[in-house]
Amino acid sequence: MEKKITIADIARMANVAKSTVSRYLNGGSVSEKTRRKIDTIVSDYNYQPNALAQNLKLKINHTVGVIVPRLDSTAQVEMLRGLDAANDEDTFLIVNTYQSVARELAAIEKLRNQHVSGLIILTANITDDIRDALKAFDVPVVIQGQDEGDFHRVLMNDRQAGDIVGQYAMSLTPKKVLLLTIPEQQDWSIGHERFTGVYHALADYDVTTIHTKFNIDEARNDALRVMSENTFDLVIGATDRMTIGALQAGIATHQSAKYIGFGKSDLSTTVTPHLTSFEYDFYETGKLMYNLLKNVRENNPSEKQRLVFDGQLVERESTQNFY
């Protein structure tokens, strides 16, 4: 329970000047004798430098803000893991905003006050307000999932994903297809990009499209409405959770369709049957985002960086016949 000790304290106890202690701490030149004196004091009292004072003085802040819109999403959690894995020298100031624009704006203010040296946003929905707040922020910003020219960004190749899933869907020669997605203005990448390839490939098929929410319960209820009146043999959801909602609706209405989802989550292998899904490696994405930020901070490029990440289709039981 020792009180926090400062450089001045050490200096006094060792009968040296503060600057000598500072030099000792930063690997400057100190005589063997004073080095030993200071050494024992530092370890005896378990001295820890005050990061606040350091940052204030040096004006480089080894703190980066991370804004996380939702934690009930495997993708976001995996990206966080990636960030942590790649991080070697920073402290993350993580703020959860629960998809509230107001909270996100407040978070940006807060992080600005903390003078973080960078900002990583795992969001997929940048409103005008947020864009303005971000641009007024004089630090590098890395965002994810949204192709905003104003910021450095890491994107999922949702267009390609849609093409691949579309081709795959065709190969299943379905009779009647149900598509679950969200309004495109809510999330362009997910609501639009992901499905363009699918629409294109299934242009000549019997396709029903409904809009729903990100969570399982709502998706199930919405799916239930159409599935209780129609029988589908192929269901494609814009996210795994939506697809699982539909899967439950399918079980409830006793129809045995095939199911395809998007996104990597452990839910895919939690449900029965395991879900065929187009997966991104969000862990790697997180690493990439951190390294991008670090790179930008060091090299200060004039152009905004734009990185695109591919995913892959993983086939599981839900698109097979025998279950």
Next chain:
Amino acid sequence: MEKKITIADIARMANVAKSTVSRYLNGGSVSEKTRRKIDTIVSDYNYQPNALAQNLKLKINHTVGVIVPRLDSTAQVEMLRGLDAANDEDTFLIVNTYQSVARELAAIEKLRNQHVSGLIILTANITDDIRDALKAFDVPVVIQGQDEGDFHRVLMNDRQAGDIVGQYAMSLTPKKVLLLTIPEQQDWSIGHERFTGVYHALADYDVTTIHTKFNIDEARNDALRVMSENTFDLVIGATDRMTIGALQAGIATHQSAKYIGFGKSDLSTTVTPHLTSFEYDFYETGKLMYNLLKNVRENNPSEKQRLVFDGQLVERESTQNFY
């Protein structure tokens, strides 16, 4: 993209002293004229105080550290939500430790450097090293799930939970019971407390107990080993994930047992059948933890606080006959 502006800048532009600006900002007495002058400058340049300098000066730090051992757990995420909901004035410095003691120790050091004014630990496993590091930390610490007399703590009433589940299990009059848990030294509350009531109630029944891990895959594999050689009609897992692992093993081995889990997670209603589970309200727990910390910080009680939280059994399809 305005550069960050300081009190000194404002003072210069308004032709007043720094102290006047400071007084203005903190609601001190300033003449109407200077007030207006400063007003426009502040809003024009969108002045934001430097929280670092403030904290350094005031020596009260509105930052609290939050150590989260795992994010792939609904309980932890819900507690985080609760913390956020109850928080009104602090900035959370969230550190994910991924259940690594080394990372947790490093996190404690880091938070100490940041001079946080409190520490909230959502852990369930305090090793000696960690206990020592925590006690050397001169700020209030609130932990969860572990009955450590050295710290303020919020506990789940796992003992009572075990009793209730035990009684309920008896009422199902099972012939052969499988229990999945973890070694008690790994997590006393979960590994021991939760099951004492169950053991007691089922003392005269045919019970098999196996140890497994927290994740679904391992639990499934471990369960598969015993379930491929025996048929059970009741399975109780120490967590929902374990129980789901066993559920999958049950499906794979074509046995229709009843299943009971512990812990509140959306997985309960994701799997088919929905899982009967003993649930805690971790969102409320999170709120409670924050309020406890706040209370302790303000009133500095001499005794360590100890709060106990009850849960309840929620019956779902997995303990019914007709599925």
Next chain:
DNA sequence: TTGTATGCGTTATCAT
């Protein structure tokens, strides 16, 4: 090698 002095941005004390 060591010490003195100054500044980072803020608040607080004490004159004026």
Next chain:
DNA sequence: ATGATAACGCATACAA
């Protein structure tokens, strides 16, 4: 009501 000044803990340019 206002301003000069010191202090928080640290790092550094410069002098000794």
